[in-house]
Amino acid sequence: KENIYILGIESSCDDTSAAVLCNQKILSNVVSSQKIHAEYGGVVPELASRAHQSNIVPVVEQALKKAGIAKEQLDAIAFTKGPGLMGSLLVGTSFAKSLALGLNIPLIEVNHMRGHILAHFIEEDDYAQPSFPFLAMTISGGHTQIVKVSSHSNMEVIGETIDDAVGEAYDKSGKILGLGYPAGPEIDKRAKLGNPKAFHFTKPRVDGLNFSFSGLKTGILYFIQRETAKHPDFVIDNLNDICASIQHTIVGILMDKLKVAVKQTGIKQVAIGGGVSANSGIREALKNAEKTMGWTTYIPKFEYTTDNAAMIAIVGYYKYLEQDFSGLDVMATARLKI
Ligand code: KG4
Numbered sequence: 001k002e003n004i005y006i007l008g009i010e011s012s013c014d015d016t017s018a019a020v021l022c023n024q025k026i027l028s029n030v031v032s033s034q035k036i037h038a039e040y041g042g043v044v045p046e047l048a049s050r051a052h053q054s055n056i057v058p059v060v061e062q063a064l065k066k067a068g069i070a071k072e073q074l075d076a077i078a079f080t081k082g083p084g085l086m087g088s089l090l091v092g093t094s095f096a097k098s099l100a101l102g103l104n105i106p107l108i109e110v111n112h113m114r115g116h117i118l119a120h121f122i123e124e125d126d127y128a129q130p131s132f133p134f135l136a137m138t139i140s141g142g143h144t145q146i147v148k149v150s151s152h153s154n155m156e157v158i159g160e161t162i163d164d165a166v167g168e169a170y171d172k173s174g175k176i177l178g179l180g181y182p183a184g185p186e187i188d189k190r191a192k193l194g195n196p197k198a199f200h201f202t203k204p205r206v207d208g209l210n211f212s213f214s215g216l217k218t219g220i221l222y223f224i225q226r227e228t229a230k231h232p233d234f235v236i237d238n239l240n241d242i243c244a245s246i247q248h249t250i251v252g253i254l255m256d257k258l259k260v261a262v263k264q265t266g267i268k269q270v271a272i273g274g275g276v277s278a279n280s281g282i283r284e285a286l287k288n289a290e291k292t293m294g295w296t297t298y299i300p301k302f303e304y305t306t307d308n309a310a311m312i313a314i315v316g317y318y319k320y321l322e323q324d325f326s327g328l329d330v331m332a333t334a335r336l337k338i
């Protein structure tokens with residue numbers, strides 16, 4: 001068959017998304033982000049699950065309509081099995097199962113983190129696709145990993161966080177500074193206006209390729225408490241410099257580990273994925289590494305950085321080619337390993 005049509009469904013956290021791919025080409029990618037969580041300062045699992053329930057049907061219908069194809073033309077349904085919030089995953093999983101059953105087409109389970117990595121294989125003008133093997137650093141609100149990718153299906157985690165994810169470091173720092181949730185984008189925006197060397201935060205000492213971010217968060221908290229005791233307006237007066245300094249420290253931590261990974265593996269092809277790969281600091285640092293260290297870097301198109309179903313559909317496409325299908329008894333798995 002020349003053209004394979006895959007419907008992807010993503011519901012692991014607080015974005016309900018559906019996408020249609022024809023082979024590696026994207027026909028539609030609809031994302032409905034849940035605004036409700038901002039007022040709680042974080043994702044509320046019960047509310048997320050309920051919002052997915054009301055969003056999933058219209059989001060899938062819209063994705064099919066935008067793609068201009070009828071559901072009868074679909075060759076398979078790919079859905080996120082995990083990792084993520086159980087109540088959220090269940091909505092996408094149940095929906096995908098019933099649709100696959102109703103249409104009598106294969107069901108394909110997808111690991112969300114593999115989606116962030118294989119998003120680089122969605123065909124886009126001006127975006128090169130990595131060749132194997134390459135290193136992928138997944139950086140999001142829930143994950144921080146370095147993965148050695150040997151093929152579309154063969155992946156090995158060679159380093160990961162031992163406590164907080166890097167996105168959490170951004171969001172928790174933002175909370176300390178009184179910023180809204182999620183704070184990553186605002187810290188990034190302010191960082192561009194501030195002096196990255198204004199304040200010094202200690203980087204964690206973690207051996208090998210593992211990461212740690214909880215000490216940094218505590219360091220920032222104590223620093224802000226100490227300075228605010230001296231000058232009550234410290235944060236207001238120095239917000240951009242504080243943000244720039246935090247960003248400088250976090251990007252430094254990520255780049256240090258990538259350098260170790262490149263040295264250890266001898267692989268100089270480096271890709272990033274996940275919400276934090278939208279960050280201007282890490283994007284710039286990677287671009288520089290092309291010149292200074294001879295790396296080839298792959299930075300995702302902005303719309304594929306945060307959670308989306310196109311990345312689930314592309315994993316589905318490669319699994320379809322291998323006829324790697326799931327039974328209708330497949331279960332959502334909150335703590336799914338790569
Ligand atoms: O991948 P994602 O959408 O959801 C998870 O799977 O977690 O990532 C969301 C995370 C949040 O922590 C958010 O603050 C962070 O990505 N983020 C950023 C930026 N844009 C989103 N962090 C730093 N700079 C950004 N520009």
Ligand code: ZN
Binds near residue numbers: 112116274275306307
């Ligand atoms: Zn994600």
